[in-house]
Each structure stands twice: as C-alpha cells, then as structure tokens.
Amino acid sequence: GGEPFEPENQAVLVHLLKKIRETYPQKDIWCYSGYLFDQDMQPGGSVYTEYTKEMLRQIDVLVDGEFVEAKKDLTLIFRGSSNQRLLRLKDGEFAGMWED
Incomplete structure (x- = not known):
C-alpha cells in the first residue's frame, strides 16, 4: 500500500525499482499512482522531486x-x-496508451 510518488517515498523507491530492473530486465514494471503523470510528475508538479524522472525511467506501465x-x-x-x-x-516519457 501507500503512494509511490509521495515525495518522501521516492528516494527509497527509486533504488528498489533500479534493483528490480537489474535483476529482472525482461519483466515489465507497473506502477499505480493517484497522481497524474502529465501534471503532478513533471517539473514543477506537486510531487516532482530529484528522483521522479529516474523512477519514471524504470516503469513500463503507469x-x-x-x-x-x-x-x-x-x-x-x-x-x-x-x-x-x-x-x-x-525512458520515463509517455509512449502511448496501453491497450487492453
């Protein structure tokens, strides 16, 4: 539980995401957030920190x-x-909508 993009969670989670990516490079990483990618997670956004961009680089589907x-x-x-x-x-940028 918890919100991964809360600023106080990002410093720890970015290291976890990198470790998962290194250990399982063939796996997709999904992340759920109540915040919005194009508003809150961009520079100047409400939860953007020095770690946000690197967290997004590790995620395949948000x-x-x-x-x-x-x-x-x-x-x-x-x-x-x-x-x-x-x-x-x-690479942390929007690449399209995931089609189900």
Missing part, C-alpha cells in the same frame, strides 16, 4: 489518477475507475 467511487467500473482491466489511465512509458 496507471495514473485517483480512484473515484462514482466512476467505478468493474469491466475495466487493471484499473478501478474510468478516470484512471494506463500509460505506456519509455
């Missing part, structure tokens, strides 16, 4: 956006509410 009970949809794959997005990342 599920972003807060879970919203009013938009809950049990037919969605890998997300709980329709406002959440499945973003493919490449």
Whole structure:
C-alpha cells in the first residue's frame, strides 16, 4: 500500500525499482499512482522531486489518477475507475496508451 510518488517515498523507491530492473530486465514494471503523470510528475508538479524522472525511467506501465467511487467500473482491466489511465512509458516519457 501507500503512494509511490509521495515525495518522501521516492528516494527509497527509486533504488528498489533500479534493483528490480537489474535483476529482472525482461519483466515489465507497473506502477499505480493517484497522481497524474502529465501534471503532478513533471517539473514543477506537486510531487516532482530529484528522483521522479529516474523512477519514471524504470516503469513500463503507469496507471495514473485517483480512484473515484462514482466512476467505478468493474469491466475495466487493471484499473478501478474510468478516470484512471494506463500509460505506456519509455525512458520515463509517455509512449502511448496501453491497450487492453
């Protein structure tokens, strides 16, 4: 549990992500965050720190956006509410929507 992109969590998690990437280079790394990639995780964003970009470089698929009970949809794959997005990342940059 917990929010990986909370600023106080990033310094520790970036090292964990790198270790996972080194140990299992063939595996995709997925991350869930209530924050938004294109707003909160960019320079000047509410959770952007010196570690954010490196964390994003280690992630293959980012599920972003807060879970919203009013938009809950049990037919969605890998997300709980329709406002959440499945973003493919490449070297920490947006590479397209993940197609389910």
